[in-house]
Amino acid sequence: MGGLFLRKGVVLSLVVVLLIGILTAGCSNQNAQNTDANGENISFPEGPVTLIAWGSPGGGSDIFARTLAKASEPILGKPVVVENKPGGGGATAMAYLESQKPDGYTLLAVTTNLVLTPLTKDTPNTYEDFDPIIMIGRDATMTAVKANGEITNLEDLIALGKERSIKWGTFGVGTTDHIAAALLAEQTGIKVDFMPFEGGGEALAALLGGHIDVINGNPSEIADQIKAEQLAGIGVFSPERLADFGDVPTYKEKGYDIVVETWRGIIAPKGTPDQVKNILFEAFKEALDDEAMKDYYKKNNIIKDVKNGDEFYKFIEKENNFYKEVLTRMGLIK
Structure with missing residues (x-):
């Protein structure tokens, strides 16, 4: 009987030792992540x-x-x-x-x-x-047009751009939206007149008012107008389609190797x-x-x-x- 208790005591002691070893190793690894080249602990951040x-x-x-x-x-x-x-x-x-x-x-x-x-x-x-x-x-950078207008998809945009100059609103010269449109013009040969605006609000107003044909923008900036069916997204300059705009194709899947984000x-x-x-x-x-x-x-x-x-x-x-x-x-x- 005494031997049985002894064996149980030995097993219990081994379990305790193993647990202490595991906890100690975990603490050592955590400390190692916060040490400098000299092995000294770093306390960061110590303030705001x-x-x-x-x-x-x-x-x-x-x-x-x-x-x-x-x-x-x-x-x-x-x-x-x-x-x-x-x-x-x-x-x-x-x-x-x-x-x-x-x-x-x-x-x-x-x-x-x-x-x-x-x-x-x-x-x-x-x-x-x-x-x-x-x-x-x-x-992502999305191309948007006025809903129910002359342009309803990328094919319309490119066809129209070969007939006349597309009035493309941008948020400045050398911005991502400007560069994306310029790359499309370069690859397709469409004619584009870039029209820079001070901000997204002005460009949206011009598009809704029919003063320009198209803009590139962040989907979140035009989501409300798309949901209200005032605007329509026709292309995305990303490698994959967007979860919230799954019906809008990427330029890559349409054969244009353009990714601008x-x-x-x-x-x-x-x-x-x-x-x-x-x-x-x-x-x-x-x-x-x-x-x-x-x-x-x-x-x-x-x-x-x-x-x-x-x-x-x-x-x-x-x-x-x-x-x-x-x-x-x-x-x-x-």
């Missing part, structure tokens, strides 16, 4: 993190920054404060970020303008001056420690599963595409080379 939005309050970049900031606060354990620094298509915010300490406490929410602005404007900074943290997704992500000053960048990446990645972020993706028709810092840098580099070549052909840069 500032996330710069280079758009005005209420704009696309601002909404992106504020939604991600709120979702990441519980994970980082510190406030994430959004500051707006609009101007120069992002140039003002880029210059400010470069002037900050590379300690992870000041970050910038970016879009494709990270490469487009330096290519088309005289700015002191380029993407090479910063360390990418995370890419979170891609905004607006991507979004977070960058930091050059020289930010790798351990800090890793902590930020993991926190932001986890924040993407927050219900508010899921709603942000769905509401804005953003395609979730997560890349870490190294992957994001290679992606940005590829995008920069692509747009540099296209803008040179368009005569917008020399």
Whole structure:
């Protein structure tokens, strides 16, 4: 009988030892993720993190920054404060970020303008001056026309563009919507008169009023008009169809190899420690599963595409080379 109790005691002791070993190993792995090159523990963040939005309050970049900031606060354990620094298509915010300490406490929410602005404007900074943290997704670019009008699909658009010049509204020169239309004109030979507007509201009003034939825009910006059957989407410059607009074909499936999207992500000053960048990446990645972020993706028709810092840098580099070549052909840069 005593031997039986002894054996049970030995088994119980072994189980306890194994559990302690597993828990200790787990703690050791967690600590290893937050150590510097010398093996010392890093406590980050120890205070508020500032996330710069280079758009005005209420704009696309601002909404992106504020939604991600709120979702990441519980994970980082510190406030994430959004500051707006609009101007120069992002140039003002880029210059400010470069002037900050590379300690992870000041970050910038970016879009494709990270490469487009330096290519088309005289700015002191380029993407090479910063360390990418995370890419979170891609905004689609959709071609829209007035519902029940002269153009009802891509075939109509191209046929009409060979008869007369298409009046194509854009949100500026060298913007993604402008570039997408220019690439289509290049591949199809259609005639296009580009008509730049100050903002999306003006372009929409011109399209609804019959003053222009077509625009390219973010689906979320024209969704209400499409649902009200005032506008119709006829093409998407993405590799795949959009979940909320499944009846709108991609240009690729129609035989035109054109993909032009607006991507979004977070960058930091050059020289930010790798351990800090890793902590930020993991926190932001986890924040993407927050219900508010899921709603942000769905509401804005953003395609979730997560890349870490190294992957994001290679992606940005590829995008920069692509747009540099296209803008040179368009005569917008020399």
